[in-house]
Amino acid sequence: MTPSKDSYEVIIVGGGVSGLSAAKTLADSGIQDVLVLEREQTCGGVPRHISNTGFGLVEFHRPMPGPEYARRMRHRIGGVELATGFQVTKLLPQGTLETAGPQGVVTLQAKRIILSTGTFESGRHNRLVSGARPFGVMTYGELARYVHFAKMRPFKRAVIVGTEWVSFAAIHTLRKNGVEPVCMLGEYSRTIAPEIIALAHEKIFRTHTYRGVCLSSILGANRVEGVEVEREGKTQVIPCDGVVFTGKFRPESHLVRRSHLDFDPFSGGPVTDQHQRLSDPTYFACGNVLRPVEPSWTCFREGVKAALFVKMSLADTLPAITGSVPVRFLDPVRFVWPQRLAFPLQPEQKLSLMVSLRRPTRGILRLKVDGRDAWIKPINAMPEQLIKIIPKKLTLDRAEDIEIFCDET
Numbered sequence: 001m002t003p004s005k006d007s008y009e010v011i012i013v014g015g016g017v018s019g020l021s022a023a024k025t026l027a028d029s030g031i032q033d034v035l036v037l038e039r040e041q042t043c044g045g046v047p048r049h050i051s052n053t054g055f056g057l058v059e060f061h062r063p064m065p066g067p068e069y070a071r072r073m074r075h076r077i078g079g080v081e082l083a084t085g086f087q088v089t090k091l092l093p094q095g096t097l098e099t100a101g102p103q104g105v106v107t108l109q110a111k112r113i114i115l116s117t118g119t120f121e122s123g124r125h126n127r128l129v130s131g132a133r134p135f136g137v138m139t140y141g142e143l144a145r146y147v148h149f150a151k152m153r154p155f156k157r158a159v160i161v162g163t164e165w166v167s168f169a170a171i172h173t174l175r176k177n178g179v180e181p182v183c184m185l186g187e188y189s190r191t192i193a194p195e196i197i198a199l200a201h202e203k204i205f206r207t208h209t210y211r212g213v214c215l216s217s218i219l220g221a222n223r224v225e226g227v228e229v230e231r232e233g234k235t236q237v238i239p240c241d242g243v244v245f246t247g248k249f250r251p252e253s254h255l256v257r258r259s260h261l262d263f264d265p266f267s268g269g270p271v272t273d274q275h276q277r278l279s280d281p282t283y284f285a286c287g288n289v290l291r292p293v294e295p296s297w298t299c300f301r302e303g304v305k306a307a308l309f310v311k312m313s314l315a316d317t318l319p320a321i322t323g324s325v326p327v328r329f330l331d332p333v334r335f336v337w338p339q340r341l342a343f344p345l346q347p348e349q350k351l352s353l354m355v356s357l358r359r360p361t362r363g364i365l366r367l368k369v370d371g372r373d374a375w376i377k378p379i380n381a382m383p384e385q386l387i388k389i390i391p392k393k394l395t396l397d398r399a400e401d402i403e404i405f406c407d408e409t
């Protein structure tokens with residue numbers, strides 16, 4: 001489907017969970033001149049091919065598989081204009097987008113643009129795993145696409161790399177498709193998802209989790225024949241014919257990197273303020289492009305919020321982004337989102353910040369505003385987890401210095 005014209009009030013880049021949620025909210029709030037651009041032939045984003053029933057409980061009040069969730073999301077946007085098979089290739093100033101579609105390159109214009117391009121998992125290249133290049137190595141997202149769309153079984157016995165929630169979901173996808181999960185490999189001394197999840201999977205499904213291991217090499221010429229791991233100074237070979245890399249999500253933000261917009265190398269996403277607004281105030285963002293990584297219901301809500309912020313921006317009722325204050329942080333904090341706060345803080349707006357850590361950390365996490373504690377919490381957290389900071393009574397006209405740090409114990 002091709003856009004019916006070349007100028008819109010709002011264009012949404014990415015028709016996944018958060019993009020469709022923003023589209024619906026805009027339509028409901030009276031902004032009808034909206035276009036959703038989606039590079040795939042069908043909207044719905046990642047859930048389209050994730051068959052586990054981890055979707056919909058908050059938004060539709062019952063758990064459902066990803067494909068059903070994606071279908072419902074598509075149906076609820078009603079008459080909003082969609083252009084599928086359209087990939088946005090450049091973000092330009094003054095609300096201009098360059099896109100590549102069936103008719104070639106098309107330039108589009110909008111008063112406001114919402115980015116909702118999602119996230120991707122780190123595969124072997126991002127994790128710098130050496131060895132040969134045999135068939136049978138993929139991320140969980142790729143595996144899910146493979147079994148859902150191609151209905152093929154890529155291997156019979158696979159090792160799962162990672163211990164996040166999504167890593168345990170991979171066990172079920174493998175088993176459902178007749179693949180034996182050989183074991184799970186975690187780099188830290190404990191799992192990133194709660195330990196109880198790993199223990200339950202060991203007991204019920206007999207899938208053992210090796211903790212504190214480093215995957216050093218993938219073995220095999222044409223097909224995977226095993227993996228080499230290092231544990232407590234010893235090298236061990238685990239035979240298998242498949243390797244599934246799970247988690248370590250990174251925002252799908254190459255468009256931002258190559259544009260005039262400020263990019264945050266720590267989160268891997270765009271720099272935004274608490275209104276999900278980028279350094280060029282024509283642009284907003286929602287969902288996992290903002291930072292890795294949130295479940296679908298949070299992205300759904302962020303889509304709603306982005307639409308409401310866009311509406312406020314069109315009505316010129318958001319505080320100016322010029323003069324916004326950066327949120328500073330110190331090691332072991334890896335990133336903070338949002339990266340900037342625009343003042344004055346609206347009294348009715350519940351401010352929340354997300355923090356991710358570089359390494360497993362125990363200590364006291366603090367938010368200081370102009371030298372005074374605004375929020376304190378003891379933490380015992382793992383990397384890849386997001387810690388939410390909701391400071392109370394932070395209704396300020398202005399602050400000069402905002403800092404987040406952790407006193408490690």
Ligand SMILES: Cc1cc2nc3c(=O)[nH]c(=O)nc-3n(C[C@H](O)[C@H](O)[C@H](O)COP(=O)(O)OP(=O)(O)OC[C@H]3O[C@@H](n4cnc5c(N)ncnc54)[C@H](O)[C@@H]3O)c2cc1C
Binds near residue numbers: 040
């Ligand atoms: C493997 C996996 C398993 C998961 N399991 C669960 C689960 O069980 N429960 C749960 O709640 N959450 C789960 N999630 C998370 C959930 O899928 C996400 O929270 C949600 O999909 C994020 O929504 P989003 O809008 O940010 O991105 P997405 O839903 O991924 O949508 C992004 C969309 O943008 C499009 N796009 C990207 N770049 C462009 C471009 N340049 N031009 C045009 N279109 C573009 C993409 O094609 C895609 O459709 C899982 C995620 C993964 C990867």
